[in-house]
Amino acid sequence: MILDGKTLKQKILDENKKIINDNNYKIKLAIILVGNNEASKIYIRNKELACNYVGIEVDKYLLDEETKEEYLIELINKLNSDNKITGIILQSPVPSQIDFNKCSGLINAKKDVDGFTKENIYNLYLGVDTILPCTVKGIIKLLEEYKIKISGENVVIVGRGNIVGHPLSLAMLNKDATVTIAHSKTNNLKDITKKADILISATGIPHLIKEDMIKENATIIDVGVAKIDGKIVGDVDFLNVSKKAKYITPNPGGVGPMTVAMIIDNLIFMYERGIKNG
Amino acid sequence: MILDGKTLKQKILDENKKIINDNNYKIKLAIILVGNNEASKIYIRNKELACNYVGIEVDKYLLDEETKEEYLIELINKLNSDNKITGIILQSPVPSQIDFNKCSGLINAKKDVDGFTKENIYNLYLGVDTILPCTVKGIIKLLEEYKIKISGENVVIVGRGNIVGHPLSLAMLNKDATVTIAHSKTNNLKDITKKADILISATGIPHLIKEDMIKENATIIDVGVAKIDGKIVGDVDFLNVSKKAKYITPNPGGVGPMTVAMIIDNLIFMYERGIKNG
Numbered sequence: 001m002i003l004d005g006k007t008l009k010q011k012i013l014d015e016n017k018k019i020i021n022d023n024n025y026k027i028k029l030a031i032i033l034v035g036n037n038e039a040s041k042i043y044i045r046n047k048e049l050a051c052n053y054v055g056i057e058v059d060k061y062l063l064d065e066e067t068k069e070e071y072l073i074e075l076i077n078k079l080n081s082d083n084k085i086t087g088i089i090l091q092s093p094v095p096s097q098i099d100f101n102k103c104s105g106l107i108n109a110k111k112d113v114d115g116f117t118k119e120n121i122y123n124l125y126l127g128v129d130t131i132l133p134c135t136v137k138g139i140i141k142l143l144e145e146y147k148i149k150i151s152g153e154n155v156v157i158v159g160r161g162n163i164v165g166h167p168l169s170l171a172m173l174n175k176d177a178t179v180t181i182a183h184s185k186t187n188n189l190k191d192i193t194k195k196a197d198i199l200i201s202a203t204g205i206p207h208l209i210k211e212d213m214i215k216e217n218a219t220i221i222d223v224g225v226a227k228i229d230g231k232i233v234g235d236v237d238f239l240n241v242s243k244k245a246k247y248i249t250p251n252p253g254g255v256g257p258m259t260v261a262m263i264i265d266n267l268i269f270m271y272e273r274g275i276k277n278g
Numbered sequence: 279m280i281l282d283g284k285t286l287k288q289k290i291l292d293e294n295k296k297i298i299n300d301n302n303y304k305i306k307l308a309i310i311l312v313g314n315n316e317a318s319k320i321y322i323r324n325k326e327l328a329c330n331y332v333g334i335e336v337d338k339y340l341l342d343e344e345t346k347e348e349y350l351i352e353l354i355n356k357l358n359s360d361n362k363i364t365g366i367i368l369q370s371p372v373p374s375q376i377d378f379n380k381c382s383g384l385i386n387a388k389k390d391v392d393g394f395t396k397e398n399i400y401n402l403y404l405g406v407d408t409i410l411p412c413t414v415k416g417i418i419k420l421l422e423e424y425k426i427k428i429s430g431e432n433v434v435i436v437g438r439g440n441i442v443g444h445p446l447s448l449a450m451l452n453k454d455a456t457v458t459i460a461h462s463k464t465n466n467l468k469d470i471t472k473k474a475d476i477l478i479s480a481t482g483i484p485h486l487i488k489e490d491m492i493k494e495n496a497t498i499i500d501v502g503v504a505k506i507d508g509k510i511v512g513d514v515d516f517l518n519v520s521k522k523a524k525y526i527t528p529n530p531g532g533v534g535p536m537t538v539a540m541i542i543d544n545l546i547f548m549y550e551r552g553i554k555n556g
Contacts, residue, residue: 101404121403122396126379152465176463185454187430
């Protein structure tokens, strides 16, 4: 069965559009892009379209490839103290003169749409209710929509990046999964992936996950994005793996749309918390 | 083969005693205990003895069972700003009126001997060189002493507490292990533990880990402490498991002494960093 992120995204956007409209919320997102990464531009365009659709204003800051870190830090500080800005996204990747972890860590935790700041990661670690990274939250929402059990199940995550794999492992542990994190140094990947009730791959290695690496009736979540001849290719060999899996995300059309939907979800959460706390 | 934490502890203490003496370091540790937990008193006594041995001064704050959280916070703030104090330990557990995570989180990250503060956990998450929780560091030192490979190996951690299991999973990932975290909600514990090249149990459930739950020639680390008829009993059924394991920690005499030795190690690290940074 296909885990249809595209359809669920539309459903979530429509619900959120209604909430924003009914309550007359004035939400504003600031997106910062440093440099000319083409994939980043597409991601930002998708985020902007979703915001426009639900009635969230977007301010874009498109900075030059050569931008100095101190200039970026100044901009983040300015946006942090601007009361009209609900949330801030620093689009990854950034050019090499900029330390992404350091700069994204300077975003005020209350405006941290991506959930990457120290405060939010620490809360995630402690299992305290917090702003979840959008892809992590999107994967969990998708599993929950299809009533796929997480608690007690073997969840194997391939990839330990700080955008998806690593924070996802903390979130899945909070959902009471038995969590395994595999990565490029893992000796016996196939032995590990074959044990997964839920297998989530976030490496960007095209078709890393083959049919013989999964368990019959497993749930397969493909987060990877690579490009071959201009076409997006995921981590999972969909054509063959889909015959053996019980649930599987298409890619594109699975996790990607969910990530965008969760930006909206996080912004509403942050805006409402802001109202509650004055 | 026995992983002899007791002997390694002595070796580390002797090395550290020499460092402190040769350099005339003036290190001072503050230990706070709230209430009358008997096990805590023994732990504190062991920490104090080790400090005395190497030439580290100890200030003990033994607070009443009924101590209010605000009083504890005031004390932590005072110790944070006292230049003579190198490190602070808030002994766990604390009585129910006190939020341990909140209060230990208030310890200045630079004085956080236990490595439990937001700053240090976030650094551990990012894989940045930081103050490691003492038990976590002790387990890694013990494995390294016996030249047991971690990178690429299947490390299974049973228990996800914030003192050992959870931070250990982050540290083992930083060491390039393939990490699995199992816990009370895990469906099929035996299937999980049997895959472990290195199995670390930190649950406090006496003799949870039996011979049939481990792989031939695995390394077994027993962190659990329970008491039966006044005798300390670990998580591992040592008598039977030791016949099948390649390496195994005794308990007591394995991880416990290493934890104490790492307090000294962390204090020296913090003191030297303090000198370096003025």
